[in-house]
Amino acid sequence: MVNVFGEVAALYDDVRPGYPDAVREMIVDYGGAPATILELGAGTGKGTELLLGLNAPLTALEPDPRMAAVLRAKFPTVEVVEAAFEEWLPPYGKPGLIACAMAWHWMDAATRNRRACDALGGGGVLAVFQHKYGYADRVQEKAISDVLTRVDPTVAVRGDHWVRDDVLGSGVWRDVEERRVLTYPVFSKERYLQLTRTFSPFLRHTPDDQRRALEGLDAAIDGFGGSVTLELRTSLVLARKGRPGDR
Known part of the structure; x- marks a missing residue:
């Protein structure tokens, strides 16, 4: 996992949206209440x-010490x-749930599924959840996309x-399901610009490109009234330990 968010850890914690309670309810509906939890890339x-x-003991893995410091301060009962x-070397006793929020793409693609499956206890559950940032207003979506494409026409977007x-x-999981929740938070211009400053493509740009992006977004958002209504597409992928067809 690449440490790119540490320099904006406090801002990240302030402006990134959390997750609706429905995600937790879906995890319980699918696999019951876990005895122990391991969270990957907790930020x-x-x-x-x-x-x-x-309400289960939780161990959170976070490689960036600056993000981990915020995490510890917020949740002193969590083992960080x-x-x-x-x-990470798993201790004796395997978790019943391995969860990952907005960090699955940072795990090694060649090994993440097998490693997670091997780390789980028998009958354990994987839960990967994340937000996809869309826009309720297609005019706003196009205006914002145009600005960001002008700054970086090569930026890649993962499929939904x-x-x-x-x-x-x-091929290492069984009973794979995807569930989705839509919410529509409204961001003021200033808060949306702060949100933009926490995205990894933005952080990887040069200072000049960052300035161009923020100035372009500032002007675009002024053009449609000074706020942005997101269509926050929260997905939850659930799977059980064991190959398809296992009983």
């Missing part, structure tokens, strides 16, 4: 906050381990179902 705890509602999933396809295609 500052957006997913952690949701998972704590399951500063390690990437690929470096890429996690489901990745988990299903690995």
Whole structure:
């Protein structure tokens, strides 16, 4: 997992949206209440906050010490381990749930499914959940897309179902399901610009490109009234330990 968010850890924690309670309810509906939880790439705890509602001991892996510091301060009862999933050595006793919020793409693509499956206890469940940032107003969507494309015409966008396809295609899981929730948060211009500053494509740009992006978004959002209504597409991919067809 590449550490790109540490320099904006506090901002990330402030402006990134959390997850609706429906995600937690879907996890329980699918696999019951877990005895123990391992969270991968926990960041500052957006997913952690949701998972704590399951009332089970939780270990959170977060390789960036700056993100981990925020996580510890917010959730002192959580065991925070500063390690990437690929470096982590599982203790005796395997978790009943492995969860990952907005970080599955940072795990090694060649090993993440097998590693997670091997780390789970018998009958364990994988839950990968994330937001896809869309826009309720297609005019706003086009205006914002035009600005960002002018700054970086090569930026890649993952498909809406890429996690489901990745988990299903690995061949190590059974009963793979995808569930979705839509919410429509409204962001003021300033808060939306702050949100933009927490996205990894933005953080990887040069300072000049970052300035161009923010100035372009500032003008575009002024053009449609000073706020942005997101269509936040939250997906949850669930799977059980064991190959398809296992009983």
